[in-house]
Amino acid sequence: MSVKSMDKGEEILAQLSSGKGWEKRSDGWWLETPDANVEKMAHLMTEAKARLVTITAYEVSNDEFRIIYHWDLEGRMLNISAMTREKSIPTVAMIHPASDWAEREIHDYFAVQFTGRELAPLFLNPESSPGIFLGRSQDDHKEGKGEER
Amino acid sequence: MSFTIPIGPYHPSLEEPFKLEVKCEGEIVQDAAMHVTFNFRGMEWLAQRRNYSQVIALVERVCGICSDLHTLTFSRAVEQLAGLSVPARAQYIRVIIAELERLTSHALWAGIAAEVMGFQTLFMTCFGLRERLMDILEIISGNRVHYAMNCIGGVNREISNPEAVLDIVKLIRQQVEDRLIPLFTTDRTIRARCIGIGVLKKEEAIKWGVVGPTARASGVSGDIRRSAPYAAYGQLEFNVPVETAGDVFSRVVVRLLEMVESCRMIEQAFKQMPPGAIRGPEFVEVPPGETVARSEAPRGEAFYYVASDGSDVPVRVKIRTPTLVNMPVVRSMVLGANLADVPLINASIDPCYSCTSR
Numbered sequence: 001m002s003v004k005s006m007d008k009g010e011e012i013l014a015q016l017s018s019g020k021g022w023e024k025r026s027d028g029w030w031l032e033t034p035d036a037n038v039e040k041m042a043h044l045m046t047e048a049k050a051r052l053v054t055i056t057a058y059e060v061s062n063d064e065f066r067i068i069y070h071w072d073l074e075g076r077m078l079n080i081s082a083m084t085r086e087k088s089i090p091t092v093a094m095i096h097p098a099s100d101w102a103e104r105e106i107h108d109y110f111a112v113q114f115t116g117r118e119l120a121p122l123f124l125n126p127e128s129s130p131g132i133f134l135g136r137s138q139d140d141h142k143e144g145k146g147e148e149r
Numbered sequence: 150m151s152f153t154i155p156i157g158p159y160h161p162s163l164e165e166p167f168k169l170e171v172k173c174e175g176e177i178v179q180d181a182a183m184h185v186t187f188n189f190r191g192m193e194w195l196a197q198r199r200n201y202s203q204v205i206a207l208v209e210r211v212c213g214i215c216s217d218l219h220t221l222t223f224s225r226a227v228e229q230l231a232g233l234s235v236p237a238r239a240q241y242i243r244v245i246i247a248e249l250e251r252l253t254s255h256a257l258w259a260g261i262a263a264e265v266m267g268f269q270t271l272f273m274t275c276f277g278l279r280e281r282l283m284d285i286l287e288i289i290s291g292n293r294v295h296y297a298m299n300c301i302g303g304v305n306r307e308i309s310n311p312e313a314v315l316d317i318v319k320l321i322r323q324q325v326e327d328r329l330i331p332l333f334t335t336d337r338t339i340r341a342r343c344i345g346i347g348v349l350k351k352e353e354a355i356k357w358g359v360v361g362p363t364a365r366a367s368g369v370s371g372d373i374r375r376s377a378p379y380a381a382y383g384q385l386e387f388n389v390p391v392e393t394a395g396d397v398f399s400r401v402v403v404r405l406l407e408m409v410e411s412c413r414m415i416e417q418a419f420k421q422m423p424p425g426a427i428r429g430p431e432f433v434e435v436p437p438g439e440t441v442a443r444s445e446a447p448r449g450e451a452f453y454y455v456a457s458d459g460s461d462v463p464v465r466v467k468i469r470t471p472t473l474v475n476m477p478v479v480r481s482m483v484l485g486a487n488l489a490d491v492p493l494i495n496a497s498i499d500p501c502y503s504c505t506s507r
Contacts, residue, residue: 027229027440051358051371053443054469056454070441070452075376077441098358101477102469122185 009073012044016080028077036082038069042092042099045071050078055102057110063087065112069099084112091117151179154488158187162492164261165502169479169495176488181480188506196466201227201301201435204463209295211468212504214257217250218446219468220299225379226442226455227301231435239303240381241422245314246289246298247380247444248411248418252321253282254447255404255411258499259329262401265493266342271332278324285317303428311419322412330405343398347482347494350395354478361449362407363475363498366392366399373445385417397497404499435461446471448499470504 013022013031022031045052053070060066060083067089068081082089091114093100103114104122113119157168166187172180192211196204208219221243228235235243260275283293289308290296298304308314333339349359354367364371372389374382390406392399439456449471456465475498482494 025440027442049355051355053358053450053452054467054474056465056467058456058465068454070454072371072376077377077443079441097356097477098474101473105473 008048009076009078012041012048012073013078013080015044016041028079031078031080032066033081034083036080038067038082038092039090039095041069041080042095045073045078046096048073052096052098052102053077055099055106057106057112059110065089065110067106067112087111088113088115090115093117150174156491158184162265162495164496165500167500167502169483169491171483171488171491173488178483178486178488178491181483181491183476183479185476185502186506188503190507192507193466193468196468197463200461201433201463204466205300206297208466208468209297211470211507212501213294214254214501215250215446215448215451215504216295217246217298218444218451220297221247221380222442222444222451222453223455223466224299224301225444226440226453227433227435229440229442230438230455230457231301231433233302233429233433235303236426236428237381237423238425239427241418242304242308242427243299243380244382244385244418245308245415246286246296246304248414249282249286249289249314249318250296251411251447252318252408253279253286254499255408256282256321258404258447258496259333259401262493262496263339265496266339268336268338274324274328274332278321278329281317281320285314288313300428301433302430303426305428307427315416315419318412318415322409325405325408325412329408333401333405339401340398342490342493343401344394344396346397346490347486347497348395349478349482351393353481354395357478358474359449359478360471360474361446362400362403363449363478365390366403367395368393371450373443373450377443379442379444381418381421382414384421385414387414387417397493400497400499435459435463439465448472448501448504449475468507470501470507472498472501472505476500476505 017031017033021033050071050073053072056068058066065084066081068079071078091103093103101122104119106112107119108122151174153170153172155170157163158166168184170182171178196207205220208223209216211219256275256279260272263271286296287293290298349367351368354364354369370389370391375389387410390403392403435457437457437459441454443450443452452469454467455463458464479495483491
């Protein structure tokens with residue numbers, strides 16, 4: 001990992017976080033900002049020639065999700081997370097097409113809305129309701145934990 | 150006259166269920182739409198209801214071809230969370246099994262590609278080689294598909310007969326160099342079916358974040374073993390084959406050359422492997438936190454996100470397999486192609502729908 005690319009990564013994270021709130025770890029750099037501007041992030045990453053590895057949806061509470069964008073910038077992982085509001089977050093698919101299937105998958109599995117785009121079902125049948133597979137409200141997440149072991 | 154042809158989800162040209170709807174003008178493909186999901190098993194949901202040791206057995210079943218890769222990546226994620234260091238000998242054993250698995254996968258793919266092209270003799274040759282590889286994996290692990298080699302903190306067993314492994318690897322390398330590469334690269338029928346077919350331009354590969362041999366055949370040189378080395382890859386010398394034409398032929402060449410590199414890596418690993426322990430403590434406490442891990446699967450980068458709340462059950466396991474990011478570009482590969490080439494173009498990314506649906 002060159003100093004140059006570290007600078008590039010730091011520069012991007014600093015722009016997204018007003019210079020604070022991110023940490024360097026052995027598995028990459030992490031930034032958690034509830035109000036992250038994901039569209040700005042996608043623009044900066046695209047300009048930096050970063051590759052979107054995937055997007056993770058993590059159900060936190062009250063039906064809201066932490067959406068983590070995992071980027072590869074010259075071999076280093078940059079993990080940038082933002083929170084949904086009323087289960088919605090802006091799409092970045094128009095800016096970074098590699099997010100297309102990742103967003104559709106999250107919509108199918110968790111019923112998270114990516115605003116500003118059409119979300120054609122990727123994994124579901126057209127007549128199915130999104131969010132039926134992995135959403136916590138559909139399962140016994142708390143109670144069932146110990147029972148299967 | 151335009152018409153739409155549905156291929157799949159169950160079709161003789163597909164190894165696994167998947168649906169491709171191609172819109173044609175005459176025999177030329179004008180558009181294509183893909184539908185995946187026919188193998189959904191709720192792997193992530195299940196992983197969030199089992200303890201860490203049980204999840205290893207579960208994620209081994211994400212894929213029937215790169216099963217070791219999934220346990221390796223998940224184990225590495227948990228080791229990172231728990232702050233565990235893996236013994237050096239185990240790191241080399243992990244490389245050996247991962248590369249044997251890559252050889253098995255690429256031999257399988259080469260056979261399927263030959264079969265799709267109607268070259269039955271070559272199909273049998275490739276599958277004959279694959280049988281030898283599966284035999285050696287069975288000798289090592291007791292299993293031909295799910296090897297159960299990885300555990301949190303190391304590996305479950307030694308490779309008790311390294312000479313037998315090296316003999317097979319030597320044979321495979323010789324067969325790939327002397328038979329497969331000349332056959333695949335000089336046969337007139339194969340060249341006619343593969344050269345200039347299903348082109349994926351470098352810009353498209355970058356735009357869609359394509360990974361693995363599919364990306365490397367389009368001039369994108371990314372390989373996690375090189376860019377973010379794990380296990381013992383940082384101690385090994387190897388080349389990352391890259392082609393630039395982006396067609397089916399380039400994908401053939403990249404995978405064949407990768408087989409030679411895998412053989413080289415296994416030979417080096419046996420030479421360099423130090424004596425010592427192969428795993429750490431039996432029980433591991435995983436503190437609260439989150440991490441990511443990725444490994445280079447036969448089809449490209451596999452990614453795991455694991456989050457812990459301090460209990461023995463992960464609160465979130467996210468799995469992203471390489472086919473999920475490679476599949477979207479099949480659409481651009483088949484645009485303008487002859488309908489008869491669609492099954493081969495699709496096969497050329499070495500898709501795994503089971504992994505993709507998981």
